[in-house]
Amino acid sequence: xxxxxxxxxxxxxxxxxxxxxxxxxxxxxxxxxxxxxxxxxxxxxxxxxxxxxxxxxxxxxxxxxxxxxxxxxxxxxxxxxxxxxxxxxxxxxxxxxxxxxxxxxxxxxxxxxxxxxxxxxxxxxxxxxxxxxxxxxxxxxxxxxxxxxxxxxxxxxxxxxxxxxxxxxxxxxxxxxxxxxxxxxxxxxxxxxxxxxxxxxxxxxxxxxxxxxxxxxxxxxxxxxxxxxxxxxxxxxxxxxxxxxxxxxxxxxxxxxxxxxxxxxxxxxxxxxxxxxxxxxxxxxxxxxxxxxxxxxxxxxxxxxxxxxxxxxxxxxxxxxxxxxxxxxxxxxxxxxxxxxxxxxxxxxxxxxxxxxxxxxxxxxxxxxxxxxxxxxxxxxxxxxxxxxxxxxxxxxxxxxxxxxxxxxxxxxxxxxxxxxxxxxxxxxxxxxxxxxxxxxxxxxxxxxxxxxxxxxxxxxxxxxxxxxxxxxxxxxxxxxxxxxxxxxxxxxxxxx
Ligand SMILES: Cc1cc2nc3c(=O)[nH]c(=O)nc-3n(C[C@H](O)[C@H](O)[C@H](O)COP(=O)(O)OP(=O)(O)OC[C@H]3O[C@@H](n4cnc5c(N)ncnc54)[C@H](O)[C@@H]3O)c2cc1C
Numbered sequence: 001x002x003x004x005x006x007x008x009x010x011x012x013x014x015x016x017x018x019x020x021x022x023x024x025x026x027x028x029x030x031x032x033x034x035x036x037x038x039x040x041x042x043x044x045x046x047x048x049x050x051x052x053x054x055x056x057x058x059x060x061x062x063x064x065x066x067x068x069x070x071x072x073x074x075x076x077x078x079x080x081x082x083x084x085x086x087x088x089x090x091x092x093x094x095x096x097x098x099x100x101x102x103x104x105x106x107x108x109x110x111x112x113x114x115x116x117x118x119x120x121x122x123x124x125x126x127x128x129x130x131x132x133x134x135x136x137x138x139x140x141x142x143x144x145x146x147x148x149x150x151x152x153x154x155x156x157x158x159x160x161x162x163x164x165x166x167x168x169x170x171x172x173x174x175x176x177x178x179x180x181x182x183x184x185x186x187x188x189x190x191x192x193x194x195x196x197x198x199x200x201x202x203x204x205x206x207x208x209x210x211x212x213x214x215x216x217x218x219x220x221x222x223x224x225x226x227x228x229x230x231x232x233x234x235x236x237x238x239x240x241x242x243x244x245x246x247x248x249x250x251x252x253x254x255x256x257x258x259x260x261x262x263x264x265x266x267x268x269x270x271x272x273x274x275x276x277x278x279x280x281x282x283x284x285x286x287x288x289x290x291x292x293x294x295x296x297x298x299x300x301x302x303x304x305x306x307x308x309x310x311x312x313x314x315x316x317x318x319x320x321x322x323x324x325x326x327x328x329x330x331x332x333x334x335x336x337x338x339x340x341x342x343x344x345x346x347x348x349x350x351x352x353x354x355x356x357x358x359x360x361x362x363x364x365x366x367x368x369x370x371x372x373x374x375x376x377x378x379x380x381x382x383x384x385x386x387x388x389x390x391x392x393x394x395x396x397x398x399x400x401x402x403x404x405x406x407x408x409x410x411x412x413x414x415x416x417x418x419x420x421x422x423x424x425x426x427x428x429x430x431x432x433x434x435x436x437x438x439x440x441x442x443x444x445x446x447x448x449x450x451x452x453x454x455x456x457x458x459x460x461x462x463x464x465x466x467x468x469x470x471x472x473x474x475x476x477x478x479x480x481x482x483x484x485x486x487x488x489x490x491x492x493x494x495x496x497x
Contacts, residue, residue, distance in 0.1 A: 001174035003146065005029040006360070008165055008178035010153065010191055013042060014127065015327050015345045016184030017136035017145075018058070018067075022353045024143035025062045028360065031176050033165070035190070037149040038137050041304050042129035043211055044329075045253050045261050046088060046240040046339045049116050049415045052124055054346035057418070062353065066139060070132075074121035077256075083135050084128025086255040089234035090115040090487065091339075093242045093404070094225065094292075095397040102292040104228035108483040111226050112401045114408050114474075115233040115487035126240070126253045126261070148174065156181070156194035161323065180323055180360070182352070183330040187314060195324055202313040203384035204334045205391055207248075208271035209309040210283060211263020214300040217252065223295060233486040240339060243293050246270075246395035250286075250293060251336060259303060265312060265335055267391060279306040312336075315380060320373030322366045325352060332380035334387040338407050340429075344383065347429060348376055379429035386430065386441070389448035401483060402461055403448055405468045405476045406430075406441055408485075413437075413471035431471055440467035 006028035009016045020030045047055075056071040058064065069079035073087050093112040094102055102110065117123035127133075141147050148169055155166035163181040167174055183191040192199070219237040220226075226236060241252040248266025255261070264286060266274065275282045283306065287294040312335055319331040328348040329341060355368040386407055393400040407430065414426035427433030430441060444464050452460060468476055474485055 001148065001169065001172065002176070003031060004177040005031045005146070006178065007031075007180045007182065007356070008033065008163060008176055009182045009184050010165075011183065011185035011188070011330070012038070012133070012137050012140075012147065012149070013184060013186055013329075014129070014133050014136055015186075015329055015349065016182070017133065017140045019182060019184060019327070019349050019352060020140040020145040021064065021067070021136065021143050022058065022062045022349065023356055024140065024145055025064065026353070026356050026360075028356060030140070030145040031178065032137075032140060032145050032147045033151045033153060033167075033176075034147070034149040035151055035153070035185075038134040039130040040133075041213070042133060043261075043263070043307070044336070044341050045086070045126045045129060046251075046336070047124045047127065047342055048339045048411060049124060050411050050418075051339070051342035051346055053415055053418055054343060054350060058346065058350060058353065064139075067136075070125075072121065073117075073123040073125050076125060080135065082131070084131045084255050084257045084259070086126030086128070086253055087120060087238040088124040088126055088240055088253075089117055089120070090239045091242065091408075092236045092239040093244055093401070094220075095400075096243055096245045096290045096292065098245070098289050100291065101295075102225055104226055106228070108226070108228070109398055112404065112483045113226075113232055113234070113236060113239075114485045118487045120238075123238075126255060128255045128257065128259065153190065156191060158323070163323065180325075180356075180365075182324070183326040186329045187333055189316070189326075189330055191324070191326070191330075192316065195321065195326075197316045197318055197326065200315050200317040202315040202332065202334065203381055204313040204388045206268040207265055207312045207335060207391070208268060208276050209263055209265045209312045209336075210276045210279065210306060211261070211309075212306045213303045214260045214262055214297070215258055215303055216300040217254070217260040217262065218296050218298070218300075219254075220296060223292070225292060230484070233484050242337070243290065244394060244397065244400065245290060248394065249337065252296070260300070262297070265337065277308050277310065279308055313384065315377070315384070318373060319376040320369040322369070325369055325372060326376070327352075328376050328380065331376050332384070334380070334384040335391075337387050337390060338383070338404075340383040340387075343411075344376075344379055344429060347379065348372070351375070375428060379432065382428075382430050382432050382441070385445040389445040392449050396457075399448075399457065399461065402464045403444070405472075406444060406464060408474065409468045409472045409476055410437065410441065412474050416473055434471065437467060437470045440470060443467075
C-alpha cells in the first residue's frame with residue numbers, strides 16, 4: 001500500500017474522523033490510520049452546550065448537513081435512531097457521606113442541579129461512542145478519506161516538508177506520504193516519540209479511574225432522590241450524574257439503548273485505599289461505602305470489562321510544530337469532571353480547519369500551527385487548574401458548589417456569546433481571554449489550592465462570587481434558587497443583542 005496525501009491523521013476516534021471529514025470538504029486528500037477497528041468501546045461520552053454548539057458550527061461552516069442533527073437530542077433521534085445516544089438535560093451533583101444514605105436538606109446543601117437545555121428537543125447528549133465514532137468514520141470514508149484500520153505504524157520521518165509514514169497491515173507493508181500530520185490518537189499519543197514531544201507535569205493532582213458500561217442501573221428519581229419539596233429543573237437522571245464524596249466522584253450516564261456508562265475518578269490516595277486496580281471487586285467495595293449509590297447499582301450487570309486507568313491526567317510540553325499538530329485530546333487531559341474533553345477537542349478542530357481552509361500550502365500555515373499549539377496547552381491548563389481546585393474541595397461540598405459555578409458561568413457565557421454572533425466576547429475556553437474573568441478565574445483556582453483558615457475560606461467564597469458575577473447570565477448567584485438552576489435559554493439575548 002502506497003499513497004501521497006495532503007493530510008495524514010493517526011487515530012479514528014470521533015475527533016480524527018471528524019477532522020478527516022472536514023479536511024475532505026475543504027478539498028484536501030486524507031489518509032486516516034487506525035490501529036484497531038470499529039465499532040469499539042471508547043470512554044468520554046458526555047457533551048455540553050458549548051460542545052454541541054461547536055459541532056453545529058463546524059457542520060454549518062463546512063457543509064456537513066448529515067452531521068448537524070447530531071448536535072441535539074431531538075434531531076439526532078429522528079435522523080439516526082440506530083446510533084446510540086443519551087439525553088443530557090444538565091449536570092446533576094449529589095454529595096455523599098460514607099455509610100449514610102443521601103438525604104435532602106432544606107437548603108439543598110448536598111446537591112447541585114444545573115440545567116443545560118430548556119427541553120428534550122434541543123438537549124445535549126451522551127455519545128454512545130461505539131456507534132457514534134463508527135458513524136463519523138463512515139461519513140469520512142464516504143467523503144473520500146482513505147481509511148486503513150488494524151495498522152501498526154513503525155516509522156514516521158520527515159523528508160523535505162513531507163512526512164513519510166511506514167508500517168504494516170495484515171502482514172503487508174504500507175508507505176504513506178503527507179504534508180500535514182495529525183496525532184488524533186487521544187491519550188495513546190501515538191506520535192509523541194516520533195515528533196519529539198515529551199510528557200510534562202499536568203496541573204491536576206494525580207488521579208486514577210475505573211469504569212465500564214452496565215445494564216440495569218436504576219434511576220435516582222425512581223428511588224426518591226433528590227427528594228424534598230419542589231420539582232427539579234429537569235429529570236435528574238437525564239443528565240450527567242456526579243456522585244461526589246471526599247477523595248473522588250462517580251459518574252453515571254444513561255444511553256437510550258439501556259446501557260449506562262459509569263465509573264469513578266479519585267485521587268491517588270483514595271484510589272490506593274479503595275484498591276481501584278482490582279477492578280470489579282474494588283467497584284463493589286466502593287459502592288458498599290455509599291448506600292444510595294449501592295442501591296442505584298443493585299441488580300446492574302456490566303456489559304464490557306472494567307478498565308482501570310492508573311493515571312487519568314496527562315499533558316505534553318508542545319502541541320504543534322512545522323507540519324504537525326496534536327489534537328487537544330492527544331495533548332492533555334485533566335478529568336471527566338466537567339465534560340471539558342469534547343469542547344476542547346472541538347475548539348481545536350475549528351482552529352485546524354480554519355488553518356487548512358485559509359493557509360494550507362503557504363508559509364502562514366506553520367505560523368497558525370504554532371499559535372494553535374500554544375492556545376491548546378493554555379486552554380488545557382486552565383481546565384486543569386479548575387479541576388484541581390474542585391478536587392481540593394471534594395471534602396467541602398458547599399465550596400465545591402461555588403467553585404463549580406466558575407465553570408458554569410464561563411461555559412454559559414461563551415455559549416451565549418457565540419449564539420449571539422459575538423464569539424469575540426467568548427474568546428478562549430472558560431472565558432480565559434475575558435480581560436477581567438480570565439485572571440479572576442486563575443486567581444480563584446490558585447487560592448482554592450492554597451492552605452487557608454475559616455476566614456481565608458470566607459474570602460475565597462467572596463472572590464469566587466465576585467468572579468462569577470463578571471460573566472453570570474444564569475442567575476448562579478441567586479441563593480433563593482437553593483442550588484437548582486434552570487437552563488436560562490433567553491438570557492443571552494438580553495445580554496448581547
Ligand atoms: C475516564 C474518562 C472519561 C471521560 N469523560 C469525558 C466526558 O464525559 N466528556 C468529555 O467531553 N470528555 C471526556 N473524556 C475525554 C474524552 O475521552 C476525549 O476527549 C475523547 O475521547 C477524545 O477523542 P479522540 O477521538 O481524540 O480520541 P480517542 O477516542 O481516544 O480515539 C483515539 C483513536 O486512536 C487510535 N489509536 C491509538 N493509538 C494508535 C496508533 N498507534 N495508530 C493508529 N491509531 C491509534 C485508537 O484506537 C482510537 O480509535 C473522558 C476521558 C476519560 C479518560
